[in-house]
Amino acid sequence: MCGITGILAFTEEGRKYLDKIDDAVKSLHHRGPDGHGVFRHGNVALGHTRLAVIDTSDAAAQPFTSIDGRYTIVFNGEIFNYKELRAELEKEGHTFRSQSDTEVLLTLYAKEGKECLNKLNGFWAFLIYDKTENAVHYARDRYGEKPLYRFGTPDYVAFASEVKALVPFVQKHSLNETLLPDYCHLNYNPHNDTFLNGIVKLPQGMVYSETPAKDNKWYQYYTLGSVSTNPPTYEAAVIKVRSLLEKAVMRRLIADVPIGSFLSGGIDSSVVSAIAARSTLNLETFSIGYSDEPYFDETEYACLVSKHIGTHHHVFSVTNNDLLDSLHSFLLEIDEPFADSSALAVNILARETRKHVTAAVSGDGADELFAGYNKHAAEYLVRNPGTRESFIRAGKMLWDLLPASRNSKTGNTIRQLRKFAHGMSLDPKRRYWEWAGYTRGLELGNLVDPQEVNEFGNGEDFTKGIAQNGSADMNDVLRADFKLVLEGDMLVKVDRMSMLNSLEVRSPFLDHELVEYVMSLPSEYKINRHERKRILKDACRDLLPPEIFSRKKQGFEVPLLKWFRGDLRGMIDELLDGKFLKEQHLFNPEEVKNIRKQLHSNDPGDSAARIWGLIVFQSWWKKYLG
Numbered sequence: 001m002c003g004i005t006g007i008l009a010f011t012e013e014g015r016k017y018l019d020k021i022d023d024a025v026k027s028l029h030h031r032g033p034d035g036h037g038v039f040r041h042g043n044v045a046l047g048h049t050r051l052a053v054i055d056t057s058d059a060a061a062q063p064f065t066s067i068d069g070r071y072t073i074v075f076n077g078e079i080f081n082y083k084e085l086r087a088e089l090e091k092e093g094h095t096f097r098s099q100s101d102t103e104v105l106l107t108l109y110a111k112e113g114k115e116c117l118n119k120l121n122g123f124w125a126f127l128i129y130d131k132t133e134n135a136v137h138y139a140r141d142r143y144g145e146k147p148l149y150r151f152g153t154p155d156y157v158a159f160a161s162e163v164k165a166l167v168p169f170v171q172k173h174s175l176n177e178t179l180l181p182d183y184c185h186l187n188y189n190p191h192n193d194t195f196l197n198g199i200v201k202l203p204q205g206m207v208y209s210e211t212p213a214k215d216n217k218w219y220q221y222y223t224l225g226s227v228s229t230n231p232p233t234y235e236a237a238v239i240k241v242r243s244l245l246e247k248a249v250m251r252r253l254i255a256d257v258p259i260g261s262f263l264s265g266g267i268d269s270s271v272v273s274a275i276a277a278r279s280t281l282n283l284e285t286f287s288i289g290y291s292d293e294p295y296f297d298e299t300e301y302a303c304l305v306s307k308h309i310g311t312h313h314h315v316f317s318v319t320n321n322d323l324l325d326s327l328h329s330f331l332l333e334i335d336e337p338f339a340d341s342s343a344l345a346v347n348i349l350a351r352e353t354r355k356h357v358t359a360a361v362s363g364d365g366a367d368e369l370f371a372g373y374n375k376h377a378a379e380y381l382v383r384n385p386g387t388r389e390s391f392i393r394a395g396k397m398l399w400d401l402l403p404a405s406r407n408s409k410t411g412n413t414i415r416q417l418r419k420f421a422h423g424m425s426l427d428p429k430r431r432y433w434e435w436a437g438y439t440r441g442l443e444l445g446n447l448v449d450p451q452e453v454n455e456f457g458n459g460e461d462f463t464k465g466i467a468q469n470g471s472a473d474m475n476d477v478l479r480a481d482f483k484l485v486l487e488g489d490m491l492v493k494v495d496r497m498s499m500l501n502s503l504e505v506r507s508p509f510l511d512h513e514l515v516e517y518v519m520s521l522p523s524e525y526k527i528n529r530h531e532r533k534r535i536l537k538d539a540c541r542d543l544l545p546p547e548i549f550s551r552k553k554q555g556f557e558v559p560l561l562k563w564f565r566g567d568l569r570g571m572i573d574e575l576l577d578g579k580f581l582k583e584q585h586l587f588n589p590e591e592v593k594n595i596r597k598q599l600h601s602n603d604p605g606d607s608a609a610r611i612w613g614l615i616v617f618q619s620w621w622k623k624y625l626g
Contacts, residue, residue: 465480
């Protein structure tokens with residue numbers, strides 16, 4: 001796992017920016033503290049920072065150049081089937097100078113070009129310079145686990161793992177205001193465009209070629225498969241899911257450094273840890289708990305699982321002060337507005353885990369794959385309503401009168417009932433979009449320029465696949481989540497917070513063989529009226545204590561409401577000051593005042609999350625544009 005960057009100059013003016021590669025590499029040090037390197041040739045420069053995981057010797061250092069000198073690669077990721085691929089290449093007469101997956105990838109790309117990407121099992125973002133064609137080829141993995149950004153001018157094009165590494169190449173920053181509505185609804189930016197005009201995130205499953213002659217080409221080598229018209233029986237599918245998951249976990253235990261497992265006590269990380277523990281002696285597992293916030297703490301279940309599967313478990317018990325300290329460092333480090341508050345906890349978890357291991361496996365991706373979110377259960381009930389759902393809908397006016405919040409069991413139940421009752425009156429597309437975020441009705445238009453807000457903000461592309469008739473099959477929702485929630489939120493959170501702490505995180509549930517199989521199954525295999533993640537649970541019941549399968553899902557929450565009513569009131573006063581908002585011309589000061597007023601009422605609802613989104617944006621804006 002690493003940080004990569006590069007620049008290809010088109011003109012003499014563009015060559016003046018080649019030396020900026022050193023600043024870009026320096027900004028990516030956290031992604032690769034084990035070494036760094038720069039390759040220069042003519043009108044190209046490639047940079048790399050190394051987190052050594054597979055073949056930690058100097059022989060595998062990057063940038064890595066092929067034996068014939070034609071190709072040079074900088075690569076961020078892991079190819080888990082590299083040994084099998086290497087054996088095939090050696091049979092054909094290819095020789096190798098290292099034991100790395102990087103060299104295997106470069107050799108295979110030199111031999112087969114973009115077609116080789118379909119053979120890879122893993123995650124990746126890479127730049128390959130072809131000296132003969134004076135071209136740069138670059139690609140991202142199937143689901144967007146590893147990031148890659150691009151900034152282009154008529155004189156040059158630059159690339160990097162993170163936006164901050166492109167800052168040295170940008171002459172002048174300006175804000176892309178069109179992204180504000182969706183950000184203020186979701187608390188993250190799901191689009192390929194970024195908030196800095198000209199810098200774009202490369203789409204998942206794509207490969208590109210670029211030359212100074214502007215003979216640019218792109219190719220979509222991967223798309224998510226569809227539901228099978230001839231699915232296996234449920235019993236056969238259960239066996240197959242277990243087999244594919246075991247293979248996926250085993251592949252992600254390949255490393256030349258210590259590797260552990262995140263263990264929250266939920267089903268996903270528990271299953272991964274249980275499988276890993278069967279083949280790893282004294283597997284180290286890691287969880288985070290809140291010593292002074294018992295409502296958000298689930299370490300009891302993590303310890304129960306650890307004892308059951310026999311791991312060496314570490315619990316990092318944090319206080320509100322620990323989280324608040326993490327908050328300030330988080331705001332300093334992010335290079336694009338990202339307000340998933342659970343990132344604060346993931347940051348601490350990654351920081352503490354890194355003190356023990358260099359890489360860890362996680363349960364990310366299972367909710368999107370097996371229908372594990374609360375909104376999936378709600379959507380199923382809307383599409384398959386019964387007496388209870390009719391009662392909830394009839395009580396809509398009552399739920400709106402009762403106090404709702406995320407910070408207590410009763411308040412959160414009211415919040416969910418309110419959201420469910422309102423969603424029942426919407427068509428499937430609009431309901432999906434509303435349940436993905438924090439605003440409804442006129443709230444968004446009152447906060448940002450109403451001209452920028454339509455029914456779905458700018459997010460219509462994410463709702464295209466939602467069935468307008470609300471059919472019983474819910475695979476359309478899971479597919480939408482793979483693009484919106486997984487790539488835009490969850491994978492960003494895991495990559496940025498883990499790599500901020502020089503920790504590699506691997507997600508077995510995103511093994512493409514497992515994903516493609518599960519996505520081909522009917523949705524009733526995954527969710528019904530009484531159970532989410534149905535097939536995953538049935539495939540893995542023998543691995544875990546029964547309490548893990550019967551407990552309610554709990555998110556990775558942090559106590560935002562408590563902070564904003566106490567320790568962080570000063571931060572709100574500073575960043576959301578009325579005079580400052582008027583001068584900034586981005587948000588309606590009156591609507592911000594209304595949200596702040598709701599925050600201190602007995603009915604805070606989602607106001608704390610919305611305030612957090614604004615604080616994160618304002619902090620970023622002051623750093624980059626203020």
